[in-house]
Amino acid sequence: MTEDHKIGAYGIREQNKIIATEDTHIEELKNLGYTIVKSGFSDKKKQDIEQAFEDARTEQENKHGLDYLKSIDEHRLIRCPLQYNPIFIEILNHPLIAAICQSLIGPFVILNQQNGIINPPNKEKYSQGSYHRDLPYQHFTSSHPLAINALYCIEDFTTENGSTFVLPASHKEEKFPSDQFIQKHQRQVEAKAGDFIVLDCMLYHSGGVNKTDQQRRAINNVYTIPMMKQQINLPNILAGLYKDDPVLEKLLGYTTNVPNSIQDYYDTRQKK
Numbered sequence: 001m002t003e004d005h006k007i008g009a010y011g012i013r014e015q016n017k018i019i020a021t022e023d024t025h026i027e028e029l030k031n032l033g034y035t036i037v038k039s040g041f042s043d044k045k046k047q048d049i050e051q052a053f054e055d056a057r058t059e060q061e062n063k064h065g066l067d068y069l070k071s072i073d074e075h076r077l078i079r080c081p082l083q084y085n086p087i088f089i090e091i092l093n094h095p096l097i098a099a100i101c102q103s104l105i106g107p108f109v110i111l112n113q114q115n116g117i118i119n120p121p122n123k124e125k126y127s128q129g130s131y132h133r134d135l136p137y138q139h140f141t142s143s144h145p146l147a148i149n150a151l152y153c154i155e156d157f158t159t160e161n162g163s164t165f166v167l168p169a170s171h172k173e174e175k176f177p178s179d180q181f182i183q184k185h186q187r188q189v190e191a192k193a194g195d196f197i198v199l200d201c202m203l204y205h206s207g208g209v210n211k212t213d214q215q216r217r218a219i220n221n222v223y224t225i226p227m228m229k230q231q232i233n234l235p236n237i238l239a240g241l242y243k244d245d246p247v248l249e250k251l252l253g254y255t256t257n258v259p260n261s262i263q264d265y266y267d268t269r270q271k272k
């Protein structure tokens with residue numbers, strides 16, 4: 001910051017300092033509950049992710065059947081894309097996202113879920129298009145974040161295609177605010193393809209209405225303290241895949257899976 005841009009202040013003895021790249025994001029997440037992080041992925045990588053997203057969607061539909069997925073309102077979600085292509089592992093293991101999560105949640109972070117999210121065109125409704133917390137039904141606040149959602153944008157998120165609405169600082173309040181407050185203070189966040197919209201999971205947010213004739217896609221990556229159960233048992237799905245990598249072994253939950261027996265629990269103690 002140049003002298004011209006220095007903020008005038010008095011009576012202040014303590015102030016945050018921006019030193020590392022992640023510090024700006026950490027400050028925004030603490031104070032506002034959201035921030036935008038540039039992935040730095042090349043155009044080629046972004047295209048490969050988009051292709052992998054569509055391939056994963058086809059594979060899921062072939063496996064479970066589109067009619068069945070529609071009958072349970074799961075046709076606009078891809079559950080656990082990480083099982084289909086290692087490119088999704090690169091997304092969930094992004095170094096800047098990892099640094100932010102570790103600084104906010106603590107040194108031991110696990111992936112709770114990764115989902116492909118499709119906001120359909122022509123104002124059609126979808127499951128994420130209503131206000132919620134990513135730790136739903138919870139009405140407490142905590143002094144440290146318990147969970148962070150890094151929503152990777154496959155295309156530009158615009159007001160036209162239903163980019164995400166947030167209620168700034170609502171992660172600090174227990175109750176969902178009144179409709180009047182929401183109408184006055186909600187903010188629609190715009191982001192570029194390849195950005196992550198990163199949210200404190202206790203921030204109230206909602207997908208917007210997609211008024212265009214093109215789908216708007218994203219991949220959410222939710223990270224939590226290791227004491228929270230995963231949305232789906234990822235070690236079970238991955239069946240040993242990536243277990244040889246000590247970082248991924250922890251992140252994917254291999255070391256925090258609930259032991260099936262007392263002997264299994266003793267084995268975890270022995271490894272410590």
Ligand SMILES: O=C(O)CCC(=O)C(=O)O
Binds near residue numbers: 117205206218
């Ligand atoms: O699709 C969106 O804009 C929001 C996604 C969302 O709400 C979520 O990942 O929890």
